Amino acid sequence: MINFELYKVFYLTAKSGSLSKAAKELFITQPSVSHSIKLLEDNLGLQLFARTSKGVELTKEGAVLYSYIEQAYNFISLAEVKLSELRNFSSGEIKIGGSDSLCKHYLLPFLESFHEQFPHVQINLVNGTTPEIVKQLKEGKIDMGIVRTPILDDQLQVREGITIQDCFVTGPKYRELSKHRVSLSKLLSYPIILFSRNSSSRKFITRLFQEHGLILEPEIELGSVDLLIEFAKIGFGVSFVTKEFVAKELEEGTLFEVKLDVVIPSTKIGIITLKNMPLSNSAAAFVAKLEKPAD
Known part of the structure; x- marks a missing residue:
């Protein structure tokens, strides 16, 4: 059985770089944090942290583990947000990744009309290249990406938008x-x-x-x-x-x-999301707007 509590202690310690800060956030003592980390290291047979004058820092093995645990925490947080939005469609948040040009020249009209329809839904734009957007999507940091097609990835669902020349x-x-x-x-x-x-x-x-x-x-x-x-x-x-x-x-x-x-x-603009990962109501509504043919 996976002891998720140990990974929670590991994650917060790695994120803060301090045993005392992790203890404060977890509402436990610093020796309890040290004990949990030692227990996790014993279970894995690897040293995850090295002590420094400023606190602790990840070892090479710890950094590898952190990259996975961080993704897990992103998805857990995302799930909580989506469940909250299921209760109340009048609020929520959509995180969209795309290049500066696609955000300005393609997304802006859709964002404007969507904001008029759902003024309480917060929209966050994350700029980046296509590889960067795909990475952030897989890490659970954004809900969807707006990219140029073709894009071939078994983990992604690609919905086609407009054709561009x-x-x-x-x-x-x-x-x-x-x-x-x-x-x-x-x-x-x-x-x-x-x-x-x-x-x-x-x-x-x-x-x-x-x-x-x-x-x-x-x-x-x-x-x-x-x-x-x-x-x-x-x-x-x-x-x-x-x-x-x-x-x-x-x-x-x-x-x-x-x-x-x-x-x-010619090429097409694609709307990419993770396969088998349900969208929040607000994100699904925005995707539907992008897919709707222009009048």
Whole structure:
């Protein structure tokens, strides 16, 4: 039988880095905390903590154990929140992971209408790349993630959202590129501006060039879509962006689309959640809003 109380003592001690702080939070004595940790170490046959001048710190083995116990505590806390929301739909919290660009250009209208419908539901946004969002979802730190597809993971349920189309854009300095179709090889003779290496859009366009025997090496790498847009506008080069996210700039003529002689495949935005993990009422309502076709 697993003694969950021992793991609770271990978790709070590791989190605080102090036997006395853990004892205070558990409403027990410090010797009781030490005894519980010793008992857990004896059961596992490993040393979990090392004493320091400031308290205690995890050993290598203790750090491995903590990574699992932390996830368990996240899921327990999440379960309590979801049960509370089952009793009262007028309140609650939704934690959503996504990139800055998807939050701003895709999620914002949905968030606005959802907030009008459920003003007492708190919405927390967590920014990150797709791998970071998947990690946080599996650790129970967020309810759902908004990412670009395809994404293949047996632990995840992927619901498809809208279709998006990527393209290259430039400002007035390289406007001549928009007047005729451009080959991939010719495009490489211009300064290319791309999102960071870990982004799904960066991997997507890199694969397209590789399929045509070309290596795509950007002159500038940036961490946000807004910067990609602004750098293209002021003449730093040609940026790779989602066309739907620069519709206003293209219409106003502050950006110009560079049309290629090859087709850039369209992609979809996906709503990812953990399989076999029920959503709270508020989270389920938000997912339903994302899945609902636009009027």
